[in-house]
Amino acid sequence: MRAALMTAVIVGVLALLFVLVGAFYWLAAFLGVVSASLFGPGSEFIGMAVANMVTLVLVLVMVVASLLTVAERKWSSMMQDRIGPNRARLAIIPGLKNRSLGGIPHFLADGIKMLTKEDFIPAQASRFLYSLAPMMAFGPVFILFAIVPIAPEIPASAIPGIAGIAASFGTTATFPVSLTVAPNLDIGLLYAFAMAGLAVYGAALAGWASNNKLALLGGIRAASQMISYEIALGLSLVGCMMAYGSLQLEEMTEAQTGNLFGGLLPAWGIFLQPLGFLLFFAAAFAETKRAPFDAPEGESEVIGYFVEYSGMRFGMFMISEFVEIVVLSGLVTAVFLGGYHLPVPPAWGLEASIASTFGVFGLALFQGLTFLIKTAILIWLQLLIRWSMIRIRYDQIQTLGWKILLPLALANIVVTGVLILVDPSLNALGVLGIIVLALLIGITVLYRAPAKPASIRFAGQPAATPVATGHGH
Amino acid sequence: MAHDPKHEPREFHVEEDKGLTWFERLYVPAIIRGLAVTARHFFGNLFGDRDTNPDVVYRKGTLGNAVSTVQYPEEKIPYPVGYRGLHRLVPREDGKPRCVACYMCATVCPAQCIYIEAGEYSDDPIEKYPTRFVIDELRCVVCGLCVEACPKDAIRMDTFTHTPPEYSREGFIYPVERLLKGPAVAYPSDPWVKRESSAQPHQHVPFHGLAEHSTEPVPPKPKHPVGTVHPTQPRFQESDFQKPVALPRQK
Numbered sequence: 001m002r003a004a005l006m007t008a009v010i011v012g013v014l015a016l017l018f019v020l021v022g023a024f025y026w027l028a029a030f031l032g033v034v035s036a037s038l039f040g041p042g043s044e045f046i047g048m049a050v051a052n053m054v055t056l057v058l059v060l061v062m063v064v065a066s067l068l069t070v071a072e073r074k075w076s077s078m079m080q081d082r083i084g085p086n087r088a089r090l091a092i093i094p095g096l097k098n099r100s101l102g103g104i105p106h107f108l109a110d111g112i113k114m115l116t117k118e119d120f121i122p123a124q125a126s127r128f129l130y131s132l133a134p135m136m137a138f139g140p141v142f143i144l145f146a147i148v149p150i151a152p153e154i155p156a157s158a159i160p161g162i163a164g165i166a167a168s169f170g171t172t173a174t175f176p177v178s179l180t181v182a183p184n185l186d187i188g189l190l191y192a193f194a195m196a197g198l199a200v201y202g203a204a205l206a207g208w209a210s211n212n213k214l215a216l217l218g219g220i221r222a223a224s225q226m227i228s229y230e231i232a233l234g235l236s237l238v239g240c241m242m243a244y245g246s247l248q249l250e251e252m253t254e255a256q257t258g259n260l261f262g263g264l265l266p267a268w269g270i271f272l273q274p275l276g277f278l279l280f281f282a283a284a285f286a287e288t289k290r291a292p293f294d295a296p297e298g299e300s301e302v303i304g305y306f307v308e309y310s311g312m313r314f315g316m317f318m319i320s321e322f323v324e325i326v327v328l329s330g331l332v333t334a335v336f337l338g339g340y341h342l343p344v345p346p347a348w349g350l351e352a353s354i355a356s357t358f359g360v361f362g363l364a365l366f367q368g369l370t371f372l373i374k375t376a377i378l379i380w381l382q383l384l385i386r387w388s389m390i391r392i393r394y395d396q397i398q399t400l401g402w403k404i405l406l407p408l409a410l411a412n413i414v415v416t417g418v419l420i421l422v423d424p425s426l427n428a429l430g431v432l433g434i435i436v437l438a439l440l441i442g443i444t445v446l447y448r449a450p451a452k453p454a455s456i457r458f459a460g461q462p463a464a465t466p467v468a469t470g471h472g473h
Numbered sequence: 474m475a476h477d478p479k480h481e482p483r484e485f486h487v488e489e490d491k492g493l494t495w496f497e498r499l500y501v502p503a504i505i506r507g508l509a510v511t512a513r514h515f516f517g518n519l520f521g522d523r524d525t526n527p528d529v530v531y532r533k534g535t536l537g538n539a540v541s542t543v544q545y546p547e548e549k550i551p552y553p554v555g556y557r558g559l560h561r562l563v564p565r566e567d568g569k570p571r572c573v574a575c576y577m578c579a580t581v582c583p584a585q586c587i588y589i590e591a592g593e594y595s596d597d598p599i600e601k602y603p604t605r606f607v608i609d610e611l612r613c614v615v616c617g618l619c620v621e622a623c624p625k626d627a628i629r630m631d632t633f634t635h636t637p638p639e640y641s642r643e644g645f646i647y648p649v650e651r652l653l654k655g656p657a658v659a660y661p662s663d664p665w666v667k668r669e670s671s672a673q674p675h676q677h678v679p680f681h682g683l684a685e686h687s688t689e690p691v692p693p694k695p696k697h698p699v700g701t702v703h704p705t706q707p708r709f710q711e712s713d714f715q716k717p718v719a720l721p722r723q724k
Contacts, residue, residue, distance in 0.1 A: 003520040003536060078518040079511045081539040278501065381508075388511040389504065444502035449494065 009102075014369065021151060021179070021368035024055040025361070029162040029177045037169040044156075044175040045183075052181045056150060057142055064379075065322040070107045072322075072383055079387045114315035122211055122308050129209035134309065134316035137202025141323040144195040146181035147188055148330035149250050151340050151368035153178035158360040179368060180250070188247040192331060193234050196287055200226040202320070203289065203296055207305035218305035221394060222289060222296035228401030229286040235409035236279035239416035240335055243272050243426060249331075253339030260430040263347025269336035272429050274436045275412045277336045279405050284332070285382065286401065288324040292389040295397055329378035333371060337378075340371035514539065527551070551633075557617045558632040559714055560608055562652040565665065570653055571627035574601040578619035578628055586612035587619060600665065608652065610636045611645040626658065637711040644716045651714060655707040 028051040035047030070085065077084025086100035088109045121130055156173040157163045166173035185191060200223055207219015241247055244255035258267035270277045286293040297304030306317045333339060344350045355363040392400065419429045497503065521538025527550045532541045543550055552558070562570040574591035592604035619628050632654070639645055 002522045002538075006520050075515065079515045081514060081518060081541065083523075083540055083542045083544065384508050384511050384515070385504075388507045440501060440505075443496070443499065444505045447496055447502065449496060 014373070017372050018365055018369045020060075021365050021372070022361075024052070024060075024179055024368075025151070025154075025159055025177060025364065026161070027051045027055055028179065029156045029159045029173070030165060032156060032175055032177060033162065033166045033169050033171055033173065036166075036171040036175070041171060048175075048177060049181060052179060056179060056181055057145055060150075061142065061145055061323055061326050062319075064326050065319050066107050066111070067104070068322040068325065068379065069110055069318065070103055072386075073106070074103045075380070075383050076387050079384070111315075114312050117311040119311040119313060120308075124211040125308065126209040126211070129205050130308075131313075133202050133206035133209055134313045134320075135202075136205055137199060137320045138316045138323075140195045140198040140202075141320050141327055144192060145323070145327045145330065147185050147191055147249050148327065148334055149178065149180045149183070149253055149339060150330070150371050151179040151364050153183065153250070154360050154364045158364075160361065178250075184248060184250055186248055188249050188252070189237055189241065189335075190247060193230070196233065196284075197226070197230055199287070199320075199324070202317070203305045206309065206317070210305070210308035212308050214302045215305050215307045217302040218296045218298075218307065221298075221302070222305055225286060225289070225293065225296060225397055225401070228398050229283045229405070232279060232401055232405035232409050233283035233287060235406065235413060236276045236283060237335065238409075238413045239273045239276040240269050242413075242416055242420055243269075243429060249334045249339075253334055253341065256338045257341055257346050258426065259345050259347045260427065260434075263345045265430070265434075266338055266341070266343070266345045267426060267430065268338045271433045271437070272426060273336070273412070273416065274433050274440070275408065276416075277332075279409050279412065280336070281332060282400070283405055284328045285385070286397065288321060288328055288382075290321065290325070290382070291386040292392045293397055294391055295394045298391055325379055325382055326375070329375045329382070330371075332378055333374040337374050340367040342366065342370050343374075513537070556633055557615050557620075557630040559610070559634050559636055559709075560613070560619070560628055560630055560647070560652060561632050561654040561709075562606065562649060563627050563629055563655060563658045564653055565663070566657040566659055568657070569602065570606065570649060571625050571658065571663075572603050572606060572623075573625055573627070574603040574606075575624060577622040577624060581618045581622040583616060583618065584612045584614045586610070586614075603649065606649045606652065608647045609645060610647055611642060625663075626660070629655075631706065632709040632714070634709050634711045634714065637715045639716060647714075651716065654709065654713060 028048045031047030031051040032044035033047070035050075036042075036044045039046065074084045085103040085106045088103070088105040089099065090096045090101065090105050090108075121127060153176045156166070156175050156177045159173075159177065163173045203222035203226075204219045207215045207217070207222065210216070240252065244252045246252055246255065252269075256266065256268050259265070260267050260271060265271055289296050295301075297306070306314055309317060337343075342350055342354075346352075351363060351367075354366055358366075415432070416429060419432060420426070422428055517537030518540055521534045521536030523538050523540045524532035524534040525544075525548055526532060527543055527548045530541075534540065562572060565571045572589075574589055576589055576591075579585075579587040579589050586609040588605065588607040588609075589603050590605040591601045594600055594602060615630070617630055620630050636645065
């Protein structure tokens with residue numbers, strides 16, 4: 001019963017996303033046509049950027065992030081054998097009086113609560129910085145999303161209806177349309193690192209401006225944690241940059257359409273760079289300041305850099321955390337999981353057959369859906385990690401960043417460089433990657449720890465070999 | 474140091490800290506195993522049906538759903554026999570309370586939450602009855618001493634419900650009208666049963682067939698399983714005790 005319902009819900013959500021991708025494409029192409037007719041040919045990018053900003057950032061990311069506030073609680077309840085939030089009701093809509101709707105109305109209740117709560121500013125706080133900090137946390141994560149390619153670039157004429165509209169506007173539908181706010185940004189990943197580094201200002205400023213010792217501790221923790229992970233974050237992707245020969249996310253995605261071992265596997269980043277994937281995921285996880293790296297907001301130690309914040313200012317910190325999750329998942333998908341390409345090796349010809357059956361636009365819809373599914377799985381994985389691992393102690397976080405991730409990232413760069421030099425077809429790199437993955441999975445599945453001898457002696461049990469004797473009291 | 478015969482040397486075992494094994498130092502496989510455990514719970518609870526049976530403590534749903542939460546207002550775990558719930562006054566067969574206004578419960582009550590005013594029946598020179606019998610359920614500590622003290626089995630706490638919520642403190646003051654619930658109860662020893670007329674004291678004439686006065690062997694009581702409600706136990710809802718809409722305020 002519930003299994004059937006859940007399957008139906010999942011299929012329904014996927015169908016909705018499929019339609020949404022099409023709508024996003026259509027709106028981008030339409031606004032492109034409009035701006036071309038207003039500002040002359042060649043200016044289609046203005047309209048497309050506006051459309052993508054609205055659809056991708058405001059609709060997709062913002063809605064997903066708000067839903068994640070509920071999903072986090074609901075998913076965590078499922079991971080912990082609880083029922084989770086189900087008491088908010090949309091009672092004003094007839095027929096929904098006694099429907100919990102999976103707890104989804106809770107995010108509306110949350111929003112109303114955040115917006116109507118008192119917006120408190122401590123008397124001794126630095127008012128300007130105090131107000132600036134949530135925005136500094138909020139802005140960069142959205143800007144970061146600008147370079148994530150959600151769906152491939154297709155000619156506008158492939159989108160149904162656009163050619164006719166373009167003709168009626170007196171322009172031509174020859175421009176390419178892509179679901180990226182800032183498509184084909186050459187500095188790509190460097191931009192991502194720069195913007196990810198900006199996010200620390202929010203936490204540090206909030207900690208400083210609150211004039212609260214605990215907030216300051218949280219802010220300092222956030223700042224030093226970010227610094228210790230920034231380098232590993234950058235270095236862990238250098239291997240991918242070398243393998244793909246580009247910094248641009250679209251090109252990196254396209255570079256993953258190769259075949260490994262004659263079509264046995266797609267040339268995804270995770271197969272070429274499994275170590276780089278682990279390092280980047282760990283470092284990016286630390287950047288999002290979430291468990292197990294949530295020392296900056298460790299509720300049980302220092303309440304966190306936002307301890308003095310309330311109302312929507314606190315809500316901005318919270319939402320930006322969830323947006324960071326979405327953006328991080330998108331980045332990892334684009335760089336390591338083949339981006340928007342279907343999860344089969346191109347040698348199998350699945351994408352080509354879809355393109356010949358449904359046309360370029362149909363393939364783009366499937367690819368956009370694939371990207372969203374991969375992103376959703378990564379988001380879920382982050383929540384899984386959050387609820388499986390305890391918070392790492394503060395010095396252990398620093399140790400992990402400086403002493404483990406950084407040397408491993410450097411070693412990864414050297415080995416990757418040598419293997420690319422030896423074999424430019426990336427097959428040697430792929431072999432190493434598969435060996436590493438197989439070792440990891442093999443050890444995980446097969447290794448059984450030897451049983452430890454019981455260290456507690458019970459009555460009737462022979463005494464363990466004494467290693468020390470004394471006159472005890 | 475001289476050996477003290479009173480204190481034999483005690484052996485104690487010190488285990489050397491061998492540090493982490495190579496598997497533990499790898500760290501990532503252990504994390505993946507932990508993630509697998511969490512994911513198993515997630516998918517079991519996502520796709521499996523929840524076991525909503527409140528009668529068992531160890532609830533196991535289908536497909537590995539392990540949620541054991543009881544959604545309280547909708548699902549209720551049955552209380553054990555002897556559970557002390559909301560009070561009720563036991564009626565006799567003519568609908569009046571069995572209470573004879575002896576003040577035993579009000580006297581024994583440690584919270585002093587029972588207030589009684591006694592009255593006399595105009596046609597009965599012996600029996601008293603409570604003109605007012607008021608329990609302040611907010612003061613009640615649910616100790617059950619009133620039930621123990623009552624000589625007439627007139628007050629019971631066998632309703633198996635809680636005090637329903639109210640919007641005012643006055644709502645928790647229960648007069649007779651709200652307390653008098655359940656089926657009538659009669660005993661052979663009840664004076665109003667023994668007398669033909671409630672106006673006259675009764676000559677002791679045994680009722681035929683009543684166990685107290687019969688010479689026939691008493692049949693054994695039918696047993697019912699432990700943990701279930703007795704078949705003769707009246708069942709109540711909280712709504713049975715909610716304040717009536719137009720109840721006159723007592724001064």
